[in-house]
Amino acid sequence: xxxxxxxxxxxxxxxxxxxxxxxxxxxxxxxxxxxxxxxxxxxxxxxxxxxxxxxxxxxxxxxxxxxxxxxxxxxxxxxxxxxxxxxxxxxxxxxxxxxxxxxxxxxxxxxxxxxxxxxxxxxxxxxxxxxxxxxxxxxxxxxxxxxxxxxxxxxxxxxxxxxxxxxxxxxxxxxxxxxxxxxxxxxxxxxxxxxxxxxxxxxxxxxxxx
Numbered sequence: 001x002x003x004x005x006x007x008x009x010x011x012x013x014x015x016x017x018x019x020x021x022x023x024x025x026x027x028x029x030x031x032x033x034x035x036x037x038x039x040x041x042x043x044x045x046x047x048x049x050x051x052x053x054x055x056x057x058x059x060x061x062x063x064x065x066x067x068x069x070x071x072x073x074x075x076x077x078x079x080x081x082x083x084x085x086x087x088x089x090x091x092x093x094x095x096x097x098x099x100x101x102x103x104x105x106x107x108x109x110x111x112x113x114x115x116x117x118x119x120x121x122x123x124x125x126x127x128x129x130x131x132x133x134x135x136x137x138x139x140x141x142x143x144x145x146x147x148x149x150x151x152x153x154x155x156x157x158x159x160x161x162x163x164x165x166x167x168x169x170x171x172x173x174x175x176x177x178x179x180x181x182x183x184x185x186x187x188x189x190x191x192x193x194x195x196x197x198x199x200x201x202x203x204x205x206x207x208x209x210x
Contacts, residue, residue, distance in 0.1 A: 040169050121165070
């Protein structure tokens, strides 16, 4: 084969070889950036039970019935306990979440990819929490005649901890629900004062795995 023929052969071989190599490189990059086999999805949700679902389904905490319309809003930070320290879960920090009071509606607040494992302890830290009551809401013998805003815990940290270990399974979705249980902390006196104590909220609220 002459030098000129060899040059034409090399050029004709190089282009198909390059085209074949490109898809292989792209596939390799996709494999490197995709989720690992040791991760699962953790989803955080928030809800407030309806009066019928509440533990105090017939009577409110003050011995009277509730008929409430309004909204809860707060910033959520989800943490797990690892080696003696509380660690923030990436993608689940400073999440602003809201839900309708006593509607039973469950809203998704955040999702994150987490290494599959069991955490002995998990919790949610709520800050800047507040609720608004619509006019016409009834709490015990108190009738709300105008829109009322209530600060919860003075806007500081409210901590609600899971009562059992949290297990995140690989290639599966684990749902953690923050249940407000507002019937336990929303009273006529708190509406009149425009404030709910941190103790009242933390005592009534729950965190559980669905």
